[in-house]
Amino acid sequence: MSAVFLHVGQCGNQMGFQFWKQMLNEVDKGYDTAFDRYTGMARAVMVDSEPKVVRSPFKDRTHPLYPSLNPENCIEQNDGRGNNWAMGYKDSPVADSPPLCELTMNAHRKEVERCDMYRGTVMMHSVAGGTGSGLGSKLAEKIREEYPTCFLLTASVLPSSQGDTPLQDYNSCLTLSHINEVADGIIYFENDAVFNAVQYASGRSAHVSTHNLNECIAYSLINILYPRRGCNLDFSGFFSSLVPSELYKFCEVHSVPFLVDKNSTMPREASWMQVLENCTKRFPSHEMMGQLGPLCISARCILRGDDVETIKARDKQYINKIHATFPPVIWMSSDYLKVQYIKERAGAIPYKIERNVTLAANRTGILIPLQRLLSSARSKLEVG
Numbered sequence: 001m002s003a004v005f006l007h008v009g010q011c012g013n014q015m016g017f018q019f020w021k022q023m024l025n026e027v028d029k030g031y032d033t034a035f036d037r038y039t040g041m042a043r044a045v046m047v048d049s050e051p052k053v054v055r056s057p058f059k060d061r062t063h064p065l066y067p068s069l070n071p072e073n074c075i076e077q078n079d080g081r082g083n084n085w086a087m088g089y090k091d092s093p094v095a096d097s098p099p100l101c102e103l104t105m106n107a108h109r110k111e112v113e114r115c116d117m118y119r120g121t122v123m124m125h126s127v128a129g130g131t132g133s134g135l136g137s138k139l140a141e142k143i144r145e146e147y148p149t150c151f152l153l154t155a156s157v158l159p160s161s162q163g164d165t166p167l168q169d170y171n172s173c174l175t176l177s178h179i180n181e182v183a184d185g186i187i188y189f190e191n192d193a194v195f196n197a198v199q200y201a202s203g204r205s206a207h208v209s210t211h212n213l214n215e216c217i218a219y220s221l222i223n224i225l226y227p228r229r230g231c232n233l234d235f236s237g238f239f240s241s242l243v244p245s246e247l248y249k250f251c252e253v254h255s256v257p258f259l260v261d262k263n264s265t266m267p268r269e270a271s272w273m274q275v276l277e278n279c280t281k282r283f284p285s286h287e288m289m290g291q292l293g294p295l296c297i298s299a300r301c302i303l304r305g306d307d308v309e310t311i312k313a314r315d316k317q318y319i320n321k322i323h324a325t326f327p328p329v330i331w332m333s334s335d336y337l338k339v340q341y342i343k344e345r346a347g348a349i350p351y352k353i354e355r356n357v358t359l360a361a362n363r364t365g366i367l368i369p370l371q372r373l374l375s376s377a378r379s380k381l382e383v384g
């Protein structure tokens with residue numbers, strides 16, 4: 001069973017490159033179906049409306065991803081979308097070349113045909129620019145149309161509240177509304193929250209780069225998509241544990257410890273409870289949620305480490321801690337929370353992490369960024 005990964009726009013490609021770099025360290029190419037069994041190439045399709053980022057791994061033979069990405073799956077144009085959702089969605093062709101959407105769907109179809117058994121697509125993008133948002137919305141619609149019975153999951157980056165681009169709030173609302181219609185699930189990453197997580201991990205005064213944000217996002221993604229390294233991406237497991245209702249598709253994921261340098265504030269030998277507590281703090285707190293209430297529809301906790309067996313006996317203690325962070329909605333059954341103990345090296349070469357906790361939750365926390373984006377878009381509309 002295989003998955004195809006689609007990287008759209010600058011952010012989608014940059015986080016994608018980081019994802020594949022970590023995948024090469026973490027999973028065995030021979031077993032994992034994220035890579036083609038015969039060529040060893042990643043099942044990745046990369047598209048952007050300008051060549052600079054998407055082309056970068058193919059220009060330099062010493063680039064770590066050069067041998068693992070298929071240049072035929074790299075689709076580009078020489079004409080950005082200027083942070084404009086409509087320009088990305090309209091996808092006007094340039095000169096004699098077909099539109100980007102058509103070229104991308106063609107490369108995606110070829111990749112699907114190379115799969116042993118295609119199960120679904122994971123699309124990575126930012127919702128705030130022009131290409132990842134507009135073209136990303138269009139591609140999601142097309143994939144849903146062409147493969148109605150397969151899964152479509154997005155890894156969507158929400159913009160910083162400080163505002164990177166003037167149209168970001170409009171673009172984000174339009175994109176989220178589109179993908180909410182057609183995708184089966186949306187894993188969202190707020191750039192502000194990721195920034196805080198990285199800064200916390202690396203010491204308050206540390207400089208946080210976009211590269212660091214992508215390291216953190218890619219690490220969380222790998223841990224939730226591939227909790228057991230070397231196994232297939234289990235779409236059914238993901239959706240049954242985190243998206244039990246098609247009305248509520250937004251999931252937030254954090255993975256701790258995430259170490260970006262030697263000055264980590266989290267000691268390597270931190271206990272399981274310390275790591276778990278640290279991870280729960282990554283989610284918006286009860287105070288931040290205010291009247292919305294931090295209600296949860298489903299949650300998943302993955303504990304990975306060689307000594308994970310030692311805490312199974314104290315299972316209740318850990319489950320109570322997670323329950324306290326993610327109280328369920330009143331109509332949800334008590335098994336809304338799945339806890340997985342995985343006796344494996346906690347990973348993240350070269351940081352030698354001993355214990356790793358990944359928490360994912362489908363809950364009302366998504367209302368915080370949604371309300372912020374909506375009210376900011378409305379106020380701009382009224383001023384305009």
Ligand SMILES: Nc1nc2c(ncn2[C@@H]2O[C@H](COP(=O)(O)OP(=O)(O)OP(=O)(O)O)[C@@H](O)[C@H]2O)c(=O)[nH]1
Pocket residue numbers: 008009010011012014015048049080081082083084126127128129130131132133157158159160164165168191210213214217
């Ligand atoms: N986390 C993260 N955010 C990024 C990255 N690159 C850009 N962003 C954010 O994404 C938004 C802009 O989206 P881009 O991906 O640059 O835009 P695009 O999809 O290429 O669209 P156009 O350039 O307008 O055609 C802003 O909110 C940026 O802060 C990245 O590598 N990682």
Ligand SMILES: [Mg+2]
Pocket residue numbers: 009010050080081129131
């Ligand atoms: Mg761009």
